[in-house]
Amino acid sequence: MESKETREDQQQCDHGTKSNAPTKCIAVITSGGDAQGMNAAVRAAVRMAIYNDARVFAVHEGYQGLVEGEDFIKEMTWSNFLIVLILKGGTIIGTARCQEFRAKEGRIKAAKNLVGRGISNLMVIGGDGSLTGANLFRREWTELLTILIERGEIPENSLIEYPVLNIVGLVGSIDNDFCGTKMTIGADSALHRILECANAIITTASSHRRTFVLEVMGRRCGYLALISGLAIGADWIFIPEVPPEDGWEERMCAQLKAARNVGNRLNIIVLAEGAVDIHGNAITAEQVKQILVKYAQQDTRITVLGHVQRGGSPSAFDRILGCRMGAEAVLSLLESTVDTTPFVIGLQGNDMIRVPLMECVEKTRNLAKAMDEHNFEAALDLRNFGNTLSIFKGCNYYSPIPCDQKFRICIMAVGAPAAGMNAAIRSVTRLSINQGHEVFCIRDGFEGLLSDTDNVQKMEWVTVHDWIAKGGCDIGTKRTLPSVNMEKIAAGFKKYKFHGLVIIGGFEAFKSATQLLEARNTFEAFAIPIIVIPATLSNNVPGTDYSLGTDTSLNVIVEVCYHRIRQSATAANHRVFVVETMGGNCGYLATMAGLASGADAAYIFEEKYNINDLQGDVAHMIAKFKQDKIHRGLLLTNEFCSRNYDTDFITRLFADEGKEYFTTRKNVLGHVQQGGYPSPFDRVLSSRFAYAATSFLIREIKNNIRGDGVMNASHPSTVALVGSQNRSLRISPVTDLMAVADFDKRIPKQQWWMRLRPLMRILAHHKQTFQRELRPENADTE
Numbered sequence: 001m002e003s004k005e006t007r008e009d010q011q012q013c014d015h016g017t018k019s020n021a022p023t024k025c026i027a028v029i030t031s032g033g034d035a036q037g038m039n040a041a042v043r044a045a046v047r048m049a050i051y052n053d054a055r056v057f058a059v060h061e062g063y064q065g066l067v068e069g070e071d072f073i074k075e076m077t078w079s080n081f082l083i084v085l086i087l088k089g090g091t092i093i094g095t096a097r098c099q100e101f102r103a104k105e106g107r108i109k110a111a112k113n114l115v116g117r118g119i120s121n122l123m124v125i126g127g128d129g130s131l132t133g134a135n136l137f138r139r140e141w142t143e144l145l146t147i148l149i150e151r152g153e154i155p156e157n158s159l160i161e162y163p164v165l166n167i168v169g170l171v172g173s174i175d176n177d178f179c180g181t182k183m184t185i186g187a188d189s190a191l192h193r194i195l196e197c198a199n200a201i202i203t204t205a206s207s208h209r210r211t212f213v214l215e216v217m218g219r220r221c222g223y224l225a226l227i228s229g230l231a232i233g234a235d236w237i238f239i240p241e242v243p244p245e246d247g248w249e250e251r252m253c254a255q256l257k258a259a260r261n262v263g264n265r266l267n268i269i270v271l272a273e274g275a276v277d278i279h280g281n282a283i284t285a286e287q288v289k290q291i292l293v294k295y296a297q298q299d300t301r302i303t304v305l306g307h308v309q310r311g312g313s314p315s316a317f318d319r320i321l322g323c324r325m326g327a328e329a330v331l332s333l334l335e336s337t338v339d340t341t342p343f344v345i346g347l348q349g350n351d352m353i354r355v356p357l358m359e360c361v362e363k364t365r366n367l368a369k370a371m372d373e374h375n376f377e378a379a380l381d382l383r384n385f386g387n388t389l390s391i392f393k394g395c396n397y398y399s400p401i402p403c404d405q406k407f408r409i410c411i412m413a414v415g416a417p418a419a420g421m422n423a424a425i426r427s428v429t430r431l432s433i434n435q436g437h438e439v440f441c442i443r444d445g446f447e448g449l450l451s452d453t454d455n456v457q458k459m460e461w462v463t464v465h466d467w468i469a470k471g472g473c474d475i476g477t478k479r480t481l482p483s484v485n486m487e488k489i490a491a492g493f494k495k496y497k498f499h500g501l502v503i504i505g506g507f508e509a510f511k512s513a514t515q516l517l518e519a520r521n522t523f524e525a526f527a528i529p530i531i532v533i534p535a536t537l538s539n540n541v542p543g544t545d546y547s548l549g550t551d552t553s554l555n556v557i558v559e560v561c562y563h564r565i566r567q568s569a570t571a572a573n574h575r576v577f578v579v580e581t582m583g584g585n586c587g588y589l590a591t592m593a594g595l596a597s598g599a600d601a602a603y604i605f606e607e608k609y610n611i612n613d614l615q616g617d618v619a620h621m622i623a624k625f626k627q628d629k630i631h632r633g634l635l636l637t638n639e640f641c642s643r644n645y646d647t648d649f650i651t652r653l654f655a656d657e658g659k660e661y662f663t664t665r666k667n668v669l670g671h672v673q674q675g676g677y678p679s680p681f682d683r684v685l686s687s688r689f690a691y692a693a694t695s696f697l698i699r700e701i702k703n704n705i706r707g708d709g710v711m712n713a714s715h716p717s718t719v720a721l722v723g724s725q726n727r728s729l730r731i732s733p734v735t736d737l738m739a740v741a742d743f744d745k746r747i748p749k750q751q752w753w754m755r756l757r758p759l760m761r762i763l764a765h766h767k768q769t770f771q772r773e774l775r776p777e778n779a780d781t782e
């Protein structure tokens, strides 16, 4: 049965080129523990299905609803999933842990309920258990239908009509415990919750000079504990995959005491709920507390974060991940035939990929088996946590190695402030100190060297103690480029005898590095290895898909767009908001915030538009207010989207042309986007960048130091930028990057995220041609 509303919705939206797949009926289900971002996935799935002329049903209350049938399975329309749902945590269609579905009789009932509605395509959004159950359900499909035919409960031809159950899985779980995707929907939001709580705890812990044991979720997976431990700057972590060897009690106490001895006022221990010792015995928060009180005489408290981690609004990352996975999952179902392998939609690099469900279930099972058999080495390998663990130790355990020759490493920041700069400075400082070297910072970038005061300061382990959680840039950052007075800057470098330089910043940081490289011919003080760590909310630096600060800003924009502007729009009713983001000429923030907020459009510099396009969008907005019963509109603009058709123009156009249907208001978000404490993603990325940058620098100093201790780096490859490309770390010589950068526009010539723009338009009900996301060529295999 097709509802009137559905047909109208479909008619009013001619979506351009569509897939040629025959009409299919798809059921969407959320199952297992809820996770933030599931709603975004359901919404994208419903809309993508309707866009492709398929019928789509939501199964309420997980597998329980599938078993019960009746009103638990409802057909969805375009308007069922308004943008408001993107911001909601949990799952609006409900979830459950259903015992009945584990038994065959339960699955027989479920099959009957699907066949009765003509559904043979199932999208399951859940964790490892839910997807294992889905796989079993698919494998048994013929048997289940045969039983139902024999019982006379479904028509005889059902097996001919529905020979297979097509399945697609989306991993929605805060645990990030499923093999086949780099990130599961919800894990990033859970990290946000953990960090919010840790921020609150750190102030009281510091006041009382206390130790806190923070217990986090994750079942038998240590992802949340490891990543939050790194992002908080914890003093010790316990994760199930790396159980501590016997004698850990003394080692932990010694480590915590050492941290206090170098000036820490508090200690934080992050304990995964599934943590065990080398014999497989559980390690509990209470046990850790008792040990600390008894052997380290530390005033210790326990905080078990519990379900807070699954609550709250999804992060920008999870909203975008949910949207992309939901859309890709529908395409996978529409393309499937009787012979198609069921897939899980995974994130690899920056791309959505389809991974055989069986393979993922098998790998996930092997992992559980390795843990059961106490084969922790294999488990750690399968999880791929090794590198992160090394970074965690390097940044948090004070253990400088003796070193024959101490190098003098210099850090400076160039450009506008961005969240994550302090975190990167902390990591470079600590990693270098632990390698036995000395670290200095130049305050206020190149201006610091030009001024008459001494702006060079030695950095100690404790100087940067709490910098991982600090926004801004405590060493000061300025836009001034070295070219303003190369001679004086060279004199400064010579005076302080730096062996290597880390420049943290945006496009100016990159440009500074190219200028120093060029000036090497004239000034030998620049014959040192130089590495740039990209940090700018604009995300416009060549050689990296992400710069530090971008994710934090995106979360600020999404939070403002939704929790503040939306509330105002709801109260005002019939209102369109035009929200201007920063980013220079780069439309990353406007585009991604548009996708994450379910915006109607995002106008950016890189995608030209003219008055006809804008008029079309006004007409589209009016149609939405008239037909979709929507009473709010959201348009994003990038600060330099167009010289003439800018934010003011767009606001006035919508205000005038749409005045019978809505009022229009403008919001320029401005510098709030530069503020705030860094997001988990930015904190972790800062440590990874710092690790790669420090390793590069020390290696290149060793390669280029003369016997008399003077640096002689002349090869251009010794001036480089560390970036995240398809989520793998890459060091690129700046000479290579000069070819892929547009210096006039201050953006890279190619930007990976541009291919996400059609999806944003489709989900906003625009006419649009969908382009499938390309498969990665050089995606990481982590």
Ligand SMILES: Nc1ncnc2c1ncn2[C@@H]1O[C@H](COP(=O)(O)OP(=O)(O)OP(=O)(O)O)[C@@H](O)[C@H]1O
Residues within 6 Å of the ligand: 031, 032, 033, 034, 063, 096, 097, 098, 099, 100, 101, 102, 103, 126, 127, 128, 129, 130, 131, 132, 133, 134, 136, 172, 173, 174, 175
């Ligand atoms: N082996 C199985 N066979 C049939 N159904 C299963 C199986 N495993 C799990 N299920 C079904 O999936 C539901 C959810 O599974 P589970 O409780 O393991 O959560 P999950 O999907 O792993 O999510 P999370 O771990 O994130 O909470 C179960 O209640 C059950 O209905």
Ligand SMILES: O=P(O)(O)OC[C@H]1O[C@](O)(CO)[C@@H](O)[C@@H]1O
Residues within 6 Å of the ligand: 033, 127, 173, 174, 175, 217, 218, 219, 273, 310
């Ligand atoms: O919500 P419940 O059923 O108490 O389950 C808690 C479990 O679910 C998860 O939150 C998600 O799997 C785990 O981290 C945790 O162990």
Ligand SMILES: [Mg+2]
Residues within 6 Å of the ligand: 032, 127, 128, 129, 173
């Ligand atoms: Mg699970």
